[in-house]
Amino acid sequence: MYDHFKNKGLCFVFCAFCTVFFVGCEPGPDQIELREKIKKVEVFIVKTEDFEETIVASAVASAHMEYRISTEVSGLLKIKQAEWGDRVKKGETLFEIDSENFILIVKAKKAALARALAQLGFMQAEHKRKKPLLQSKTLSQAGWEKLQFDLAAAISEKNQAQVALDQAQRNLRLTVLKSPIDGMILETYHDTGEVIAVGTVLARMADTTWMTFDVGVSDLELSHLNLGDTVFVRIDALSKEERKGQITRISGNASPTRGTFPLEVRLENAKRSILPGMVARLRLSGEKHKTQVIIPMMAIHQENDIPFVFLVQDQKALRRPVKLGKVLGDRVLIQKGLKPGDAIVLIAQGRLKIGEPLDVIQASVKP
Known part of the structure; x- marks a missing residue:
């Protein structure tokens, strides 16, 4: 009888111990709140790369050669x-x-x-x-x-x-x-039955096997362009496919009204699909840069007109001022403040504070 009560007592003590142990192992309210406060971020790993600036311009297509049919x-x-x-x-x-x-x-x-x-x-x-x-x-x-x-x-x-x-x-x-x-035939100016004088222009026509585009570039851009350079041309009215043209003439004098240097781009038009007057977007190769730090624009923040990024070190957010260079679409060149291997925050859950812990959920080498 004594042994029976003794065994039941031991079981009771054991159950009580287990209850206390497991309850003690569960995270408390403070721990849960701390975990919820750690913000998840996506980072970009800084690297250097070579890049080439792009000069984008609009121009109107013109026939390579135009003729006026006039009477003698x-x-x-x-x-x-x-x-x-x-x-x-x-x-x-x-x-x-x-x-x-x-x-x-x-x-x-x-x-x-x-x-x-x-x-x-x-x-x-x-x-x-x-x-x-x-x-x-x-x-x-x-x-x-x-x-x-x-x-x-x-x-x-x-x-x-x-x-x-x-x-x-x-x-x-x-x-x-x-x-x-x-x-x-681009235009005609007279009809039958009219009396025509000497030198009257009856029509204007064009050779459209080649088309030309006149583009104006700045003096800084001009220094990086040469005769024969490839130019990518996209005609708005036609497909989005880019065609390859060439720089055939570069002026040595700036336009007095625009202050730019005219250059001519020539494009083959064997199918005669490009017509005079069509608007085109031209993409020319500009200055070439070697081993530059370029990051996504979305990583840049500003305060009092001072640009900075959030750097991740030891799973914490640090603020790093940067000096910006040229904007390259949705990316920007960094002249000072970052080095290859730095991890910068691209996307964060909420506003970051200096020194707060971070949970890095994705590391990427591409924007």
Whole structure:
């Protein structure tokens, strides 16, 4: 009986001990609150890298070569075979001026040339016939000199008649205006039935196999650009795909109005998909930098216009002032304040305080 009560007492003591032990091992309210106060952060591991600055500019596409189709003779515009937007081949007829008067002029000049040739033939025969008379002194010296003068005049009249005929034939040919290139008609300015004066521009056309873009850059940017450099071009109206162009001209003089240096970028347009006037975004390679510290912009904080980052050391937050350099999109160059291997806070749960403990949940070498 005594043993029975003794065993029950031991069991009671053992249960009480276990209860006290496990209750004592559970975290108290203070410990739970402390754990909840430790903020979780995501860090970025600082490293050095090489980078190249990018010059971004907008420009309007222009045809590599533009031509103005203008008249060299006056007359009535009889035929118009070109409209804006048409693609034409070299040698294709675009316009015709009424040629009726020019045909009549050619006929008249041919007749004048025939008369001059006849007169010249007569004078040459006279010269040949009377030359022996001079030798036999049957013809006076004065008569011989007059004969030579008349022969020279006949030759001159023949030459003048030939020039007049050539000019008349040329004017007749100029009544037909043909395309000087394979290209596209950009604009036309006159319609059939209008009387056209000499020098009137009938149309403007372009060779669009190559397109050019005029870009202005600063003097600092200019020093890093060279002829032949690759330029990436994206046409807003077309696909987002970038095309490769080249710098073909660099001006040595700054624009007096803009204060920038003009340069020309040339881009192949074999499919003729790029049209004059389309807006493009150009990306040029600028200054190159070696082994620079670059961090995500989101890691930068400011207080009283002084930039700083939160550094993680021994799982605690430290404040580190930094000197900022150039902004590179969503990243920034650090000129002073950080070194490779430093862990800086990118994302934190709430506002950080100097010296407070941190729980680093993710380390990354990329922004």
